[in-house]
Amino acid sequence: MPSEILRLRASIDNIDAALVHLLAERFKLTRQVGELKAIGNMPPADPSRDAQQIERLTAIAEASGLDPDFAVQFRQFIVSEVIRRHELIAREHAGETMPELDTYA
Numbered sequence: 001m002p003s004e005i006l007r008l009r010a011s012i013d014n015i016d017a018a019l020v021h022l023l024a025e026r027f028k029l030t031r032q033v034g035e036l037k038a039i040g041n042m043p044p045a046d047p048s049r050d051a052q053q054i055e056r057l058t059a060i061a062e063a064s065g066l067d068p069d070f071a072v073q074f075r076q077f078i079v080s081e082v083i084r085r086h087e088l089i090a091r092e093h094a095g096e097t098m099p100e101l102d103t104y105a
């Protein structure tokens, strides 16, 4: 393998590691948001927040030379998983707070 490709791959590996670390931190934060939403009986998805983020990320992608459609799809991939997890948290929370059912309920 040419040394130039190996050199480039070393930086690509560093960036991939950073992306995984960033995603791990992001999911820690969104889990906390999910717990707060469950406690406050708020729905997992927030369409107005979604619209703000899409507008903001589109502008950032355009300014930085990334395909904005890709940026929006990438965000949607992540947020879909966040919402799936929020739904699980909400179900867990609802189960915890439900009254005990008797044998005949």
Ligand SMILES: C=C(O[C@@H]1C=C(C(=O)O)C=C[C@H]1O)C(=O)O
Pocket: 030, 033, 034, 044, 045, 046, 047, 049, 050, 053, 078, 079, 082, 083
């Ligand atoms: C995390 C939240 O919940 C959902 C997930 C979002 C995200 O991962 O960025 C944004 C909005 C919501 O659809 C939130 O409302 O902040």
